[in-house]
Amino acid sequence: MSKNPLYRGDGKDSVCVPNPKADDSIVRHIMYFEGPGRETPYLSTSEEYELAEEFSNGSVWETFVKIAKKESVQHINRTELLSLMKGNGKGKAKWPNAFEVMQARRYVEQWGEHLLDFRNVDDPSTVTKKNFQNHETSFLSELLVQRPSIWGAWFGCRLLCYA
Amino acid sequence: MHKKILNFPDGTACGSHLRKDLTLGRASEVSEIHKKKYPVELICRINDGKHYDRDVSDDQKDMELLKRDPVADTVTDYGELGSTIESLAQLKAMPGVRAELAMLSLGRGYTNNCVLNNGKWTSGVHLYWWSRRRLSHIPEVQVTDLRSVGATQLSRQIDLTSWSLVMLRLTFIEDIITYARCEGDPLGKISSLTEQAALSLNTFNLNNLAKWIKSEAIPQLDAQLSKNRYVELANQLHSERTGAEAQQNAALDGDSAGDSSPPES
Numbered sequence: 001m002s003k004n005p006l007y008r009g010d011g012k013d014s015v016c017v018p019n020p021k022a023d024d025s026i027v028r029h030i031m032y033f034e035g036p037g038r039e040t041p042y043l044s045t046s047e048e049y050e051l052a053e054e055f056s057n058g059s060v061w062e063t064f065v066k067i068a069k070k071e072s073v074q075h076i077n078r079t080e081l082l083s084l085m086k087g088n089g090k091g092k093a094k095w096p097n098a099f100e101v102m103q104a105r106r107y108v109e110q111w112g113e114h115l116l117d118f119r120n121v122d123d124p125s126t127v128t129k130k131n132f133q134n135h136e137t138s139f140l141s142e143l144l145v146q147r148p149s150i151w152g153a154w155f156g157c158r159l160l161c162y163a
Numbered sequence: 164m165h166k167k168i169l170n171f172p173d174g175t176a177c178g179s180h181l182r183k184d185l186t187l188g189r190a191s192e193v194s195e196i197h198k199k200k201y202p203v204e205l206i207c208r209i210n211d212g213k214h215y216d217r218d219v220s221d222d223q224k225d226m227e228l229l230k231r232d233p234v235a236d237t238v239t240d241y242g243e244l245g246s247t248i249e250s251l252a253q254l255k256a257m258p259g260v261r262a263e264l265a266m267l268s269l270g271r272g273y274t275n276n277c278v279l280n281n282g283k284w285t286s287g288v289h290l291y292w293w294s295r296r297r298l299s300h301i302p303e304v305q306v307t308d309l310r311s312v313g314a315t316q317l318s319r320q321i322d323l324t325s326w327s328l329v330m331l332r333l334t335f336i337e338d339i340i341t342y343a344r345c346e347g348d349p350l351g352k353i354s355s356l357t358e359q360a361a362l363s364l365n366t367f368n369l370n371n372l373a374k375w376i377k378s379e380a381i382p383q384l385d386a387q388l389s390k391n392r393y394v395e396l397a398n399q400l401h402s403e404r405t406g407a408e409a410q411q412n413a414a415l416d417g418d419s420a421g422d423s424s425p426p427e428s
Contacts, residue, residue, distance in 0.1 A: 029176065031184075033193050033196065034196055035196060035200050035209070035210060036195060036200065036210060036211075036212070037200075046314065048314050051313060051314055054173065057210035057211060078365065086365040087361070087365065088361055088362070092386070097358065098183070098190070098358055098361035098362045099186065099330075099355070099357040099358050099360070099361040101361065102330075102361040103184045103185075103330075106323055106326070106327065109313075109314070109315060109319075109323065109367075110313040110315060110320070110323055111313055111314060112313070112314025112315075117182060119411075
């Protein structure tokens with residue numbers, strides 16, 4: 001079990017609350033098809049503070065696997081995610097479109113992504129509050145994680161609007 | 164289409180956005196969801212859906228600065244004075260992955276617009292052929308082409324970026340195949356190349372991808388659209404265009420003759 005913190009970019013005042021009963025497809029979650037406000041039983045986190053900061057909407061939040069597990073939150077680490085996402089995927093990463101599985105795999109690798117799985121959590125609102133600490137208050141600065149790379153994955157230049 | 168510089172490109176979107184990491188049909192489906200969240204006419208923050216003036220610019224000074232970069236210069240001219248295909252041809256001739264990325268992304272939009280406006284799949288045939296010719300070449304991504312290295316080593320990020328660009332070539336070609344299928348053209352018989360690639364290759368190894376393209380993808384493409392057939396289609400397009408221009412000129416001549424004819428007494 002990793003002793004290193006996991007970071008999440010999210011709102012200034014709170015981390016968004018997952019829905020344990022929502023569709024639990026991992027590829028659907030990572031590919032962010034439904035955009036902001038979508039229902040998901042997972043929270044994306046990153047190993048890297050700077051990467052989480054890129055997705056921040058006001059704050060970067062921090063948690064530890066040990067703390068999460070105490071509250072019945074499961075941790076799906078990056079290595080496990082990568083191993084699940086080959087071909088049409090395995091387990092909860094099974095998906096009818098192999099190309100989308102591959103794209104999701106690329107994002108996991110690129111963003112050092114780990115998932116926190118709330119499917120077995122009864123009170124996700126309380127657990128989310130207990131789990132995450134604002135990095136600004138716990139350390140020095142702030143962060144956030146979301147998934148802009150998918151919407152605006154245009155490397156190189158600022159030309160999105162011309163398409 | 165917005166003609167603005169994005170100051171916060173990774174964090175903003177609008178209702179017209181078409182994802183480049185999805186095939187045509189899937190990108191269209193997701194775009195419908197996207198349109199419900201973001202207005203078409205405004206560029207908004209992805210996170211909160213709000214528009215901030217500081218996120219965009221159409222200031223002339225900013226545009227002039229952008230034009231110092233050859234790729235950006237061509238892209239900012241895109242669509243001006245009906246020069247869309249000329250801009251794409253300029254991008255095709257430029258070295259570097261940024262130019263290719265711009266050509267493929269704009270090319271997807273160009274072909275989609277043509278087809279939506281009752282054009283034929285062949286409106287993208289030149290772009291198809293240009294992409295087909297470079298399909299198996301491994302792109303030479305430079306460090307300066309990257310905005311960040313993410314959670315990976317630099318060399319790995321370059322591999323992931325190269326993979327992404329090669330898959331965008333395949334995605335563009337697949338767009339054309341999809342349009343051809345809708346018109347009953349034999350090119351449309353080819354099944355999803357991105358799917359075939361993802362099922363055949365489990366890693367982001369560029370050499371393996373290039374080998375797969377040479378041995379599997381290109382033979383399928385060339386069996387339906389050989390160079391000879393491409394030349395025929397190109398000539399046909401040229402004739403149609405020349406014919407349309409001649410008709411237009413004749414109509415204009417007729418109008419001006421009418422204008423100059425003396426009034427009947």
